[in-house]
Amino acid sequence: MTDTVTKLHDILTGINRGDEDSFNTFYDTYYDRIYKHIFIRTSYDEHTTKDIVQQVMLKVVKYVKPVNSEDELWKWLLLVCRSTLADEYRKRTKLKETPFDEDIDSGDSTENPPELLYALDLALPTLSEPENDLLDNFYFKKISYNSLAEEYGCTSKAVEMRLSKIRQKLKTLIVGTLHNGK
Numbered sequence: 001m002t003d004t005v006t007k008l009h010d011i012l013t014g015i016n017r018g019d020e021d022s023f024n025t026f027y028d029t030y031y032d033r034i035y036k037h038i039f040i041r042t043s044y045d046e047h048t049t050k051d052i053v054q055q056v057m058l059k060v061v062k063y064v065k066p067v068n069s070e071d072e073l074w075k076w077l078l079l080v081c082r083s084t085l086a087d088e089y090r091k092r093t094k095l096k097e098t099p100f101d102e103d104i105d106s107g108d109s110t111e112n113p114p115e116l117l118y119a120l121d122l123a124l125p126t127l128s129e130p131e132n133d134l135l136d137n138f139y140f141k142k143i144s145y146n147s148l149a150e151e152y153g154c155t156s157k158a159v160e161m162r163l164s165k166i167r168q169k170l171k172t173l174i175v176g177t178l179h180n181g182k
Helices: 003-017 020-041 046-063 070-094 113-126 129-140 145-152 156-181
Strands: none
Touching (some): 003 020, 003 070, 020 046, 020 070, 129 145, 145 156
């Protein structure tokens, strides 16, 4: 095991044991990334974002298991975030609240975030691991086309085209799910 994996393993094992220092280290390391991920998906609603991040952190404490890499941990954290967001959407829809954006005109919006999020949750696992990695590297880790091109041994245009194909594949899967669900 590398030092990074060993350190990560120790932190996650510590969280399982209820070690506050391990949780604080985890929190300091991942809070901003989780917050940014959720903030965008809540239409920039700071209050809702903080509530959801708190729920995610509670799930981390309750369910985290040691992993073999930081990428594996981040994929699990994204799944926890999506699940928690979906729960919040369902709760707000059930309570007849406008999901995350109080300024949307009622009845005029053709977008339905709970169904869209659900469709996305169904579509993402169907992507291959390299496709998921590329999406994660570009959209969440904010790695540039040029840096990704160097990493993958291709041109930046090839990376751009791969991302375009992945987005099109996701769009097709999401539209199909939304169409079949109605």
